[in-house]
Amino acid sequence: MRGQSGAFSPVRLGIYGFLLISAAFFLLPLYVMVVTSLKSMPEIREGNLLALPGAPSAAAWIKAWSTACTGLTCNGIQVGFWNSVTILVPSVAVSISVGAVTGYALSLWRPRGAALLFGILMSVAFVPYQVFLFPLVRMFSYVGLNSTLLGIIVIHTIFGLPTMTLIFRNYFASVPIELFKAARVDGAGFWRIFGSIMLPMAVPIIVVAMILQTTGIWNDFIFGLVFAGRENFPMTVQLNNIVNSTQGEREYNVDMAATMLTALVPLAVYFISGRWFVRGIAAGAVKG
Amino acid sequence: MRFNLRFVSGRIAAQVALLPAMLIALTVFCGATGWTVWISLTNSRMLPNTNFIGLRQYGSLFANERWIVSVQNLALFGALFIVISLALGFLLAVLIDQRVRAEDLLRSMFLYPFSMSFIVTGLAWRWILDPTLGISKLAHDLGFEAIQFDWLVRQDRVIFTLLAAGVWHAAGLVMAIMLAGLRGIDQEIWKATRIEGIPAWRTYLFVVLPMLKGSFATATILMATSVVRLYDLSVAMTNGGPGIASEVPAKFVMDNLFERQNIGLATAAATSMLVTVVAVVAPLLYWQSRSAERAAR
Numbered sequence: 001m002r003g004q005s006g007a008f009s010p011v012r013l014g015i016y017g018f019l020l021i022s023a024a025f026f027l028l029p030l031y032v033m034v035v036t037s038l039k040s041m042p043e044i045r046e047g048n049l050l051a052l053p054g055a056p057s058a059a060a061w062i063k064a065w066s067t068a069c070t071g072l073t074c075n076g077i078q079v080g081f082w083n084s085v086t087i088l089v090p091s092v093a094v095s096i097s098v099g100a101v102t103g104y105a106l107s108l109w110r111p112r113g114a115a116l117l118f119g120i121l122m123s124v125a126f127v128p129y130q131v132f133l134f135p136l137v138r139m140f141s142y143v144g145l146n147s148t149l150l151g152i153i154v155i156h157t158i159f160g161l162p163t164m165t166l167i168f169r170n171y172f173a174s175v176p177i178e179l180f181k182a183a184r185v186d187g188a189g190f191w192r193i194f195g196s197i198m199l200p201m202a203v204p205i206i207v208v209a210m211i212l213q214t215t216g217i218w219n220d221f222i223f224g225l226v227f228a229g230r231e232n233f234p235m236t237v238q239l240n241n242i243v244n245s246t247q248g249e250r251e252y253n254v255d256m257a258a259t260m261l262t263a264l265v266p267l268a269v270y271f272i273s274g275r276w277f278v279r280g281i282a283a284g285a286v287k288g
Numbered sequence: 289m290r291f292n293l294r295f296v297s298g299r300i301a302a303q304v305a306l307l308p309a310m311l312i313a314l315t316v317f318c319g320a321t322g323w324t325v326w327i328s329l330t331n332s333r334m335l336p337n338t339n340f341i342g343l344r345q346y347g348s349l350f351a352n353e354r355w356i357v358s359v360q361n362l363a364l365f366g367a368l369f370i371v372i373s374l375a376l377g378f379l380l381a382v383l384i385d386q387r388v389r390a391e392d393l394l395r396s397m398f399l400y401p402f403s404m405s406f407i408v409t410g411l412a413w414r415w416i417l418d419p420t421l422g423i424s425k426l427a428h429d430l431g432f433e434a435i436q437f438d439w440l441v442r443q444d445r446v447i448f449t450l451l452a453a454g455v456w457h458a459a460g461l462v463m464a465i466m467l468a469g470l471r472g473i474d475q476e477i478w479k480a481t482r483i484e485g486i487p488a489w490r491t492y493l494f495v496v497l498p499m500l501k502g503s504f505a506t507a508t509i510l511m512a513t514s515v516v517r518l519y520d521l522s523v524a525m526t527n528g529g530p531g532i533a534s535e536v537p538a539k540f541v542m543d544n545l546f547e548r549q550n551i552g553l554a555t556a557a558a559t560s561m562l563v564t565v566v567a568v569v570a571p572l573l574y575w576q577s578r579s580a581e582r583a584a585r
Contacts, residue, residue, distance in 0.1 A: 019383055026397050
C-alpha cells in the first residue's frame with residue numbers, strides 16, 4: 001500500500017524487518033570475504049566465520065596480488081589483472097564501435113538484409129555459447145587467431161554485437177526522423193551524419209554500453225579460458241586457477257583477497273554508475 | 289545530379305558499414321550453428337570427420353549418466369532459481385515501493401551481487417558453505433551441535449548450494465526490473481482500489497501482478513538464458529562434484545570438447561541445448577511481445 005508514511009504500524013515494522021533481513025543476506029558474502037581476507041590463517045582455523053579480524057592485516061592482499069601461485073608460476077593475480085585490462089580496453093572500444101555503426105545503419109538507413117540481420121542477432125542473444133565454441137576454435141586456428149590477444153578481442157566483439165546493436169538501434173530509432181532527413185537533404189552522407197549528428201547525441205547510450213561491456217567482459221570466464229591462451233588468461237581464469245589448483249593447505253585469506261581484487265572493477269563500475277547500471281540492464285533486456 | 293549521387297553513395301556506405309555485422313551473423317552465428325549440428329551427426333572424436341551416422345550420438349548422449357544428471361540438475365536448478373528469484377525479487381520491489389527510508393541504499397545492497405562474476409560468486413559462497421570452517425562450524429561453536437550443514441559435499445544436496453549462490457546473484461536484478469514496472473503503473477489504480485476499500489495485498493496480487501506481465505517475461509527470459517549458460521558457477525563452486533552431482537549441460541559440452549576429446553558427443557549435447565532453448569524462449573518471447581502490444585493499446 002503506498003502512502004500512509006510516518007505511521008508506525010506493525011505492518012511497517014514487518015516491512016522494515018524483512019528488508020533488513022534481506023539486506024543482511026545480500027551483504028553476508030561481501031562481509032565474509034572482506035573479514036576473511038584480513039585475518040591470519042590461525043585465526044581462520046579457529047572458525048568464527050563472522051568475527052571481525054583480531055589484528056587486521058593486509059598481508060593476504062599483498063600475497064594475492066603479487067606472489068600467489070597458479071600452477072608453477074607464482075606472480076600473483078596481478079598478471080591476470082593486467083591481462084584483463086589489456087583485453088578490456090580494446091574489446092570495449094571495438095565492440096561498441098561496431099555495435100553503434102550497425103545499430104545506426106539498421107535504424108535509419110534500412111539497408112538490404114536489415115530484417116534478416118536483426119533477426120539473427122536477436123535470436124543469438126539466447127543461444128548457449130557452447131553451440132558456437134568448437135567451430136569458432138577451428139575457424140580461429142585456421143586464420144591464426146587462436147590464443148592471441150587479437151583473437152579474444154574479436155570474440156568479445158562478436159558476442160557483444162547482438163546487445164550492442166540492439167541498444168544503439170533502439171536509441172537511434174527514437175531520434176526524430178526529421179533531423180536525419182534534413183541532414184540528408186543538406187547533402188550529408190552516411191558517415192557525416194553519424195559523426196556530426198548521431199554520435200554527439202548518443203553520449204548517454206554510449207555510457208550505458210560502456211557499463212554493460214566493461215562488467216560483461218571483465219566478468220567473462222568461458223571466452224577467456226577458450227580463446228585468450230595461457231599468456232593472456234584474464235583475471236577470472238587466473239582467480240579460479242589460484243583458488244582451485246592449490247596444492248596442500250588452502251590459504252583462505254589469500255583466496256578471499258584474490259576474489260575481492262577480481263570483484264573490485266565491476267563493483268567500482270556498479271557503485272560509480274548508480275542508476276545507470278540498472279538502465280543498462282533494462283536497455284539490454286528489452287528486445288525488439 | 290550531384291544531390292542524387294550523394295543520395296546513392298549514402299546508401300552504399302550504409303550497406304558497406306553493415307558488412308562486419310553481416311559477416312559475423314552469417315559465418316559465426318549461422319555457420320557455426322550449422323557446423324555444430326552437422327558434427328553432431330558424425331562419429332567425430334578428436335577431430336571433425338564426415339562419417340554420417342545419423343542420430344547415434346544422441347542415442348549415446350541420452351544413455352550417458354553424466355549427461356542425464358546434468359540435465360536433471362539444470363531442470364531442478366532452473367525451475368527453483370527462476371521461481372525463487374521472481375518471488376523474492378517481486379516481494380523486495382513491492383516492499384521498497386512502500387516509501388521506505390534509505391531506498392537507494394537498499395536498492396544498491398540488493399543489486400550489487402549482479403555486477404560480480406559467477407566465478408567470484410561461486411568462490412565466495414563456497415567459502416561460506418565450507419563444511420569444516422564455514423557456516424557449519426559457526427553453528428557448532430554457537431552450540432547448535434545438531435546442525436550438519438555439509439550440503440556442499442553431499443551428492444543429494446549440492447545443487448541447492450548452487451541455487452543459493454544463483455538466487456543471491458540474480459534476485460536484485462528481478463527487484464530492479466519489477467520496481468521499474470511498479471513505478472510505471474498508473475497511480476490512479478491506487479486511488480480507485482482505496483475508494484473501493486480493497487486491501488493493498490489484494491491489489492498487488494490481483495491487479496498489479498497481472499499488469500506486470502511484461503516485467504515478469506523480461507526477468508524470466510534473462511534468467512532462463514543465464515540458466516542454460518550456467519557453467520562458471522559450477523566450475524568455481526564444486527567443479528561438478530562431489531562425483532558428478534553438480535554437473536550441468538554447459539560443463540558437459542566443455543569437458544567433452546576440450547578434455548575428453550569427444551566432439552561428436554559434445555556437439556550433440558550443444559545441439560540438444562539449442563533445441564531446448566528454442567522450445568522455451570520462443571513462447572516466452574511471443575508472450576512478452578503480446579503483452580507489450582496490449583500495453584501499447
